[in-house]
Amino acid sequence: MSIKTKGYHGTTDTAAASIISQNKFYISKKDIEWLGAGTYFFAHKAYATDWATREVNKPAHAGCSPVVLSVKLTYEDFQLLDLDDLTQRDQVNELIKGFIDVTASVKDSPKADMHKVEQRKKWCFACNLYRRLHKGIAITSFTFLVRDNPNGFPDTQRQFCVSDPAIISNIKKEA
Secondary structure: OEEEEEEEEEEEHHHHHHHHHHOOOOOEOOOOOOOOOEEEEEOOHHHHHHHHHHHHOOHHHOOOOEEEEEEEEEEEHHHEEEOOOHHHHHHHHHHHHHHHHHHHHOOOOOOOOOOOOOHHHHHHHHHHHHHHHOOOOOEEEEEEEEEOOOOOOOEEEEEEEEOOHHHEEEEEEOO
16 A cells, blocks of 8 residues: 655755755765665655755855755555664664674774764764665654753754655746
């Protein structure tokens, strides 16, 4: 059974025009992407709006305006790596533990001291490695804690990292 989710992508007006005209998104491959290489979407428009606004305030985007694009993400359950799911998160953690154990036991193997690696690089490596070994994964999701709110619910934001552009459709500029 297909799952359909709406995603929001905050960007500049220049980038949005390019995305719409080419009908595709840029895939980020930086080693600091929390959920690995891919195109990032928020589950809620407000976070994409905030992201776009912060982007246009950077000197590199002087003169640009913020834009939010919405998309339909269509995928099968088995294509989702949901890191809010304890079982799936444990599978990724076990993979990394195994990777560290194997590299530590093999003479002349490159050593990965994961205790010294910046957290987002560690996450990026883990998500990319897991997807490499589980070829069917097309989308990774996680709900990040933005900040605690002592007066009520904590502020969280759910993000999606799409590693298979084939699940993206219906790219539209939001009003």
